[in-house]
Amino acid sequence: MPTEFEFIENIRRRSRHSSVKTGIGDDCAVISKDAETDLVITTDLLVEDVDFRLDWTRPEWLGHKALAVSLSDVAAMGATPKWAMLSVGVPEKIWNNGFVAGFYDGWFELAEKFGVALVGGDVSRTPDKIVIDSIVAGEAKKDKAVLRSGARPGDSIFVTGSLGGAAGGLKLLENGDRLKRFAKAPTSKEKLLLRQLRPNPQTEIGKIIGAKSLATAMIDLSDGLSSDLAHLCAESRVGARLFADKLPVDDNLKKFLMPKSAKLNSANSLSAELDFALNGGEDFELLFTADKKKISALKNALKSFDFRLIGEVTETVDRIELILANETRILPPKGFSHF
Ligand code: ADP
Ligand code: MG
Numbered sequence: 001m002p003t004e005f006e007f008i009e010n011i012r013r014r015s016r017h018s019s020v021k022t023g024i025g026d027d028c029a030v031i032s033k034d035a036e037t038d039l040v041i042t043t044d045l046l047v048e049d050v051d052f053r054l055d056w057t058r059p060e061w062l063g064h065k066a067l068a069v070s071l072s073d074v075a076a077m078g079a080t081p082k083w084a085m086l087s088v089g090v091p092e093k094i095w096n097n098g099f100v101a102g103f104y105d106g107w108f109e110l111a112e113k114f115g116v117a118l119v120g121g122d123v124s125r126t127p128d129k130i131v132i133d134s135i136v137a138g139e140a141k142k143d144k145a146v147l148r149s150g151a152r153p154g155d156s157i158f159v160t161g162s163l164g165g166a167a168g169g170l171k172l173l174e175n176g177d178r179l180k181r182f183a184k185a186p187t188s189k190e191k192l193l194l195r196q197l198r199p200n201p202q203t204e205i206g207k208i209i210g211a212k213s214l215a216t217a218m219i220d221l222s223d224g225l226s227s228d229l230a231h232l233c234a235e236s237r238v239g240a241r242l243f244a245d246k247l248p249v250d251d252n253l254k255k256f257l258m259p260k261s262a263k264l265n266s267a268n269s270l271s272a273e274l275d276f277a278l279n280g281g282e283d284f285e286l287l288f289t290a291d292k293k294k295i296s297a298l299k300n301a302l303k304s305f306d307f308r309l310i311g312e313v314t315e316t317v318d319r320i321e322l323i324l325a326n327e328t329r330i331l332p333p334k335g336f337s338h339f
Contacts, residue, residue, distance in 0.1 A: 011024060026147055027073040038145055040079040042074060044066070044069045046065075059106065061106055063104055065199060070134045077146055082115075083116065084117070085119060087133040088131070089126040148236065151313045154312070155216050155217075155291055157287070160205055164277035165250035167196075167224070168250060177193065182194070204305070226320070248310075
């Protein structure tokens with residue numbers, strides 16, 4: 001049986017079409033709209049007990065997350081989100097218990113924040129589990145959508161925000177911690193849980209990077225840094241070097257990780273925090289590459305946002321190095337995969 005990524009590659013080979021600028025293989029497809037504008041479009045499927053657990057979250061947070069994951073893909077194109085379609089399949093008992101109303105409340109709250117209009121969807125009944133399909137479309141200036149494929153050797157690699165928090169939240173949930181309400185001043189533990197349950201897309205940063213052509217390539221961090229950087233490098237036919245001491249590990253993580261037991265992957269000897277930051281999924285930060293000449297323009301344009309330089313693009317195709325204090329390691333992609 002193929003892996004998830006082999007499966008997508010197989011479909012991709014059958015999908016070439018002349019009207020499509022960028023099809024399968026990026027965070028969104030890019031389609032020519034008119035003389036000034038390109039359309040970007042993305043879809044995400046969320047399946048109960050695979051992508052979320054009902055007893056871990058609230059309907060409003062799930063609605064928020066269903067939109068946030070797609071907004072994150074639009075942000076990764078440097079585009080502005082505009083329209084959405086949302087389809088839900090739910091079992092009858094869920095239909096009757098008020099879940100759907102709360103789910104849409106959370107969805108609309110986030111949609112209104114970014115001016116996204118719901119323009120359609122579908123509803124069906126499932127025998128047992130909830131299934132959600134989220135589609136978001138947006139616009140980029142003609143030929144300005146930021147693809148995964150534009151990184152060049154010598155470019156610097158940047159990441160927004162912090163890493164590993166969402167995976168930390170997932171670990172807490174797996175260990176039995178729960179979050180009942182959205183606190184105004186959350187504790188560290190609540191912050192980690194919220195990063196997992198109610199992630200925020202980097203829509204503003206994405207729009208600025210796109211509008212000012214500040215990045216050569218961009219992807220959002222959904223599977224995990226090691227995997228998503230590997231996707232970006234594969235599409236750009238380049239390699240990368242990451243500086244471990246520059247990675248913005250989530251501050252809240254350190255307080256809740258046991259040195260050994262909490263590791264995502266005990267086969268390596270990285271610290272638990274570093275392991276979460278490199279291989280933990282769903283942070284929904286933006287990872288992007290930029291020409292060194294653009295660094296001061298980037299700092300200026302993003303001065304009110306949190307982002308930092310974490311590495312550089314190299315010529316060695318698909319080789320990703322992790323520079324630690326005393327050694328250099330090859331970093332294998334160990335982020336999330338469904339199959
Ligand atoms: P992301 O994490 O950014 O949402 P995915 O890893 O889900 O991206 O998908 C990577 C690429 O493969 C995207 O361009 C997506 O549209 C495409 N893709 C994923 N699954 C399928 C599928 N079943 N059919 C066609 N394209 C797919
Ligand atoms: Mg993505």
